């Protein structure tokens with residue numbers, strides 16, 4: 689788990705992310721969470737993409753098994769139940785704090801007026817996208833985003849159990865080009 693500042697993503701990191709997304713990774717400013725094998729699971733993305741598009745989802749879940757697990761959860765009607773957790777005052781306050789932490793992390797990469805005050809996943813008062821909330825929870829670590837933590841704990845996927853297509857590809861030493 690990593691919040692800013694991030695080390696620069698390596699070419700191997702970006703190659704794995706592009707393969708996970710099935711398209712070229714854009715605007716990646718850091719790897720915010722990794723699988724136990726070292727491959728990225730969450731990328732941090734610049735709030736304004738290279739083509740100028742505002743991009744609120746600073747912590748973006750890229751791992752295919754993780755995104756599939758969150759889609760499965762969303763399909764089980766868990767959203768109203770998770771939203772109900774916000775009726776608890778303490779949980780609601782923690783979720784609001786997670787929203788502010790999210791915006792503060794993103795602001796380190798520039799202010800984008802179009803998405804000013806807008807975080808992701810439905811924060812601070814709704815539960816709309818478990819992919820975004822789990823991405824934040826994986827980046828920030830347990831205890832920051834209560835709904836993201838809850839989504840991960842109910843998920844069949846875990847970063848502790850590698851289900852990558854090419855485990856460790858992001859941290860494998862580059863092949864010696866002179867060989």
Ligand SMILES: [Zn+2]
Nearest residue numbers: 723725850852
């Ligand atoms: Zn892995």
